[in-house]
Amino acid sequence: MKSQELRSKFLSFFESKQHQIVPSAPMVMKNDPTLLFTNAGMNQFKEYFLGNANPKHTRLTDSQKCLRVSGKHNDLEEVGKDTYHHTMFEMLGNWSIGDYFKDEAIAWAWEFFVDILKIDKDNLYVTIFEGDKNDGLEKDQEAYDLWKRHISEDRILLGNKKDNFWEMGDQGPCGPASEIHIDIRSDEEKAKVSGKDLVNEDHPQVVEVWNLVFMQYNRMANGSLKDLPAKHIDTGMGFERLAMVMQGKQSNYDTDVFMPIIKEIETITNSTYGSSEEVDIAIRVIADHLRAVCFAIADGQLPSNNGAGYVIRRILRRAIRYGFTFLNIKEPFIYKLVNVLSDQMGEAFPELKKQSQLCENVIKEEENSFMKTLEQGLSLLEQMIESTKGQEMSGKKAFELYDTFGFPIDLTALILEEKGMSLNNKEFEVELQKQKQRSRSAAETSTEDWVVLREDDVxxxxxxxxxxxxxxxxxxRKVKSKKDGELFQLVFNLTPFYPEGGGQIGDKGYLEESNGNVVHIIDTKKENNQIIHLAKNLPQNIEGVFKAIVNEDLRNKAAANHTATHLLHQALRRILGDHVEQKGSLVHDQYLRFDFAHFGKVTEDELKEIEKFVNARIYEQINLDEKRNVPFDDAIKEGATALFGEKYGDTVRMIQFGESVELCGGTHVSNTSDIWHFKILSESAVASGIRRIEAITRDAAKDYFTEKTQQFDAIKKLLNNAKDPEKSVKDLQAENNKLKKQIDQLLSEKAGNIKGDLKAKIKEVNGVHFLAEKVDLDANAIKDVAFQLGGEVENLFLVLASDQKGKALMSCYISKDLVxxxxxNAGQIIRELGKHIQGGGGGQPFFATAGGKNPEGIAQALAEAEKYMTS
Incomplete structure (x- = not known):
């Protein structure tokens, strides 16, 4: 029975029992502070169980997306290692909100399994709650008696609080549970060991499939239990496990729920599911985690560094790491699986199809980012592990990896655990606190009291x-800091200096005394609702009257860039879509920076369109329409854009240039023509789903084009003032490529000849084909020769070295059978041999490389290599 049909049968069955089919709630929780994710089907009905709301229907059924990777219900570390745990899974469920209770729930569960699905009742076991003295709860005799109507008493087993008392979290609705377990072992295996002895023992073929929860209590904050206003039924059945049973498989991953994804993983990674335990675990991890990440993104949760976003990032990074380590995939690939998942599950969960492009873009961006961290971090971690004495790694070393290279500490702990080692978490926390203290010390300032000269001026x-x-x-007042040294903060009775805010930098300028003495204002900020001017010294006559003069050139440049950000925002929404939201900006006198929400890299064509749009507004010479002290609600009604996260008062300032209308306190040009020209310099990712554009206007744009013109003239001169410089460059490139191919051909022939000579020199040492030789080849050619020989010679242990331009290169190849x-381990061996050439290196157990600055040590290193055969 196909999984889609199975899901439909379940829903149809309970629909026939007067249940209303409801859609799955989002997997990401938005209105419940006790949960990050939906971890059970009942989450969306919690308010009904608590009696805080009345449902339209008292009997409900659905297939709910669930995620269990944090808090009490955390299956993350089990995923991939066995065949039936998952992060994201579907939970088929039926609920009674104060309607039926244990009798009907048990009867209908039995009917669905035995009568509808035709599951052999002799393969079934059920458990009931045995009671708990701490909670003052007795054995669930009622459930026991009800089950006796359907199944023999020797198949009704007592379960403890861990297995048979269901709680959503530390607080909330809960109650005793009755589980249905199924034994899918062969008859021969069943004859050896009774299934009842394997229930709740984590046996992969004796698994819990359906959990019937008799919801009647509410767990309070102090840990006590309180009766709910009414008794409810909450059942949850693992869809993936049920598919395994109905499709006659021994693993959830062998069902049609996962196999399309697994087959695509095999194709993309050139691996074979079933070839080895390591590969199988990696493929299962990737297939499972893909689903969790895609469903989370489709429900609006992007990977990030905190909260639910951190959990999603951690899941994705775990999948990337397994692909990197066990499938030898060094480039993004998980994003390529999104379409398979979307095609497979998009009918039941249409949000996957709708958001598939977003999922693909976000995952690819995360992969690119983490790959860089992972490759460097894993190499360093491997070196640290090798140098660690005993089974515990120093928390200080782990912190160095975390602090310097951004390698996740939880990933370090996971890798150590896989190697049978542990991490000294206390040491890590000590180092983390030291870092925080250093940061605090660097930011420390000593501030003197204010010297008040006038109190009557506002x-x-x-x-x-x-x-x-x-x-x-x-x-x-005087302020001292390690960063800025000694400065003075000045407050005036009125000021033309714009204080830093809204992304725009503060004004600079000077105070001029009556005697001509000048005090430079190096920055302007706002603090506690007062504008503070920073200066390195005080005026000679502190109580005098001064001429305050803003640096007009810097102000005008900043104003041009600020207005350009408004036009850029308008362009992005017009060209990329209304989903674009401003997430931050920096308005400098030299350039502008604009961060915005968007699901992928902006293409070159889109960037050209954006530039064209902004410049069109500049050339239209649109006048500024400024409105001050407008009631906030009125401004919104007029179509003004209020930026997310900004705090606005009762009245606001509206800035309008044509159709661009925003609430803004910054400074702007009086006409868009003052911007002169808008030029995008770069577009990049800040975080998943957040892009950044940097651009220039006015003088900076003029300087940019002047520089480019000079560069073009210089290139043209090098091309003998060719009439068509572009064609000349292409001709040079074509000629260069032709010559390069000829060189590659010569090098290949040279390597081929060397390979033949090397093959003839291979000797047998203790049953191993061994060769350690110096060759005249570069690193790529050495690798090619090594792998070619490895394909032709069994049980090969090969070390090749070369002196290239005064630097030593060395590679070690070991047949995988020998490994x-x-x-x-080639990685360990090459690091030891690398000491002779005053270098270091690393790699995989079957192939590794090293580089060093002492070619004279090559002979000693090659001689040392043979000792690995004789030791």
Missing amino acids: EEFIGYDHLKTDVKITKY KEKEL
């Missing part, structure tokens, strides 16, 4: 309309 910002004015200093039989 500070006022006039910088929108004026760039110079007469001011008085109302107060000042297993003699426990040899």
Whole structure:
């Protein structure tokens, strides 16, 4: 029976029992602070169980997306190692909200299994709650008596609180449970050991399939149990496990739920499921984790560094790491599996199809990012493990990997666990706290008290309309910091200086005294609702009247860039879609930076369209339409964009350039023509789903085009002032490629000749074909020769070295059979041999490379290699 048919049969059965079929709730929890993810089918009905709301229907059924990777219900570390645990899984369920209770729930479960699915009742076992003294609960005799109607008493087993008392979390609805287990072993195996002895013993062929929870209590914050307002039924059946049973498989992963994904993994990674335990675990991890990540993204949760986003990132990184380590995949590949999953499950869960492109883009971006961290981190971690004495790694070493290279500490712990080692977590925490203290110390400042000169003047910002004015200093203070040294903070009675805010940097300028003395204002900030001007020294006459003058050139450049961000925002929404949201900006006098929500890299064609759109607004010479002190609600009604995360008062300032309308407190040009031209310099990823554009305007754009013109003239000159420089460059490239191919051919022939000579020199040492030789080849050619010889000669242990331009290169190749039989490791061996050439290296157990600065040590290293055959 195909899985889609199985899901349909379940829902249809309970629909015939007057249950309303409801859609699955999102897997990512949004309105429940006690959970990050939906971990059971009942989550979306929690308010009904608590009696806080009344449902339209008291009998419900669905197939719910669930994720169990955090908190009390955490299956993450089991996934892949066995055949029946998952992170994301479907839970088929039926619920009674104060309607029927144990009698009907048990009867209908039996009917569905035995009468509808035709499962042999002799393969079934059931468990009931044995009671718990701490909670004051007795054995569930009622459930026991009800089960006796359907199954022999020797198949009704007592279960403890862990297995037979279901709780959603530390708090919330809960109750005793009755599980249905199925024994899918062969008759021969059943004859050896009774199935009842394997129930709840983590046997892969004696598994729990359906859990009937008799919801009647509420777990309170102090741990006590309180009766719910009414008694309910909450059942959950593992869809993947049921498919295994109905399709006659011995593993959930062998069903049509997973096999399409597994086959695609085999194709993409050139691996074979069933070839080895390591490969099988890796493929299962990837297939499972793909589902979890895709469903989470489709439900609106992107990978991030905290909360639910961190969990999703951790799941994805675990999958990447398994592919990297056990399938030897060094480039992004998981994103290529999204379409298979979407085609397979999109009918039951349409959000997958709708968000498939988003899933693909986000996963690919995460893979690219983590691959860089992973490759470097794993190599360093391997070296640390080898140098570790005993079975516990120093937390100080692990922190170095975490702090310097960004290698996840939980991944370090996982890899250590797989190698039978542990991590000194206390040491790690000590180092982490030291780092935090260092950061705090670096940021420490000593601030003197304010010296108040005038108390009757109220500070006022006039910088929108004026760039110079007469001011008085109302107060000042001295501030010392390790970063900036000694500075003075000045507050004026009024000021034309714009304080840093809304992404725009603060104004610079100076104060001019009546005697001509100048005090430079190096920055302007806002603190506790007052504008603070930073200076390196105080005026000579602190109580005098000064001419405050803003650096007009810097202000105008910043204003041009700020207006350009508004036009850029408008362009992004017009060209990329209304989903684009501003996530941050930096408006500098030299450039602008704009962060925005978007699911993938902006293409070159899209960037050209964005540039074209912004420049069209510039050339239209649109005047600024500024409205101050507009009631917030009125501004929103007029179509103004309020940026997410920004705090607005009762009244706001509206900035409008044509159809671009935003709430903004920054400074802007009076006409878009003042921007002169808009040029995008770069587009990149900041985080998953967050992109960044950096661009320039005005003088910076003029300088950019001047520089490019000069570069073009220089190139043209090198091409003898060719009339068509582009064609000339292409001709040079074609000629270069032709010559390169000829060189590669010559090198290949040279390597082929060397390979023949090397093959003739191979000798047998203790049953191993051994050769350690110096050759005149580069690193790539050495690798090619090594693998060619490895394909032609069995049980080969090969070390090749070369002196290339005064640097030593060395590679070690070991046949995979030797790696297993003699426990040899090329990575470890090459690191030891590398010491002779004053270098280091690493790699995989069957092939590794090293580089060093002492070619004279090659002979000694090659001589040392043979000792591995005789030791």
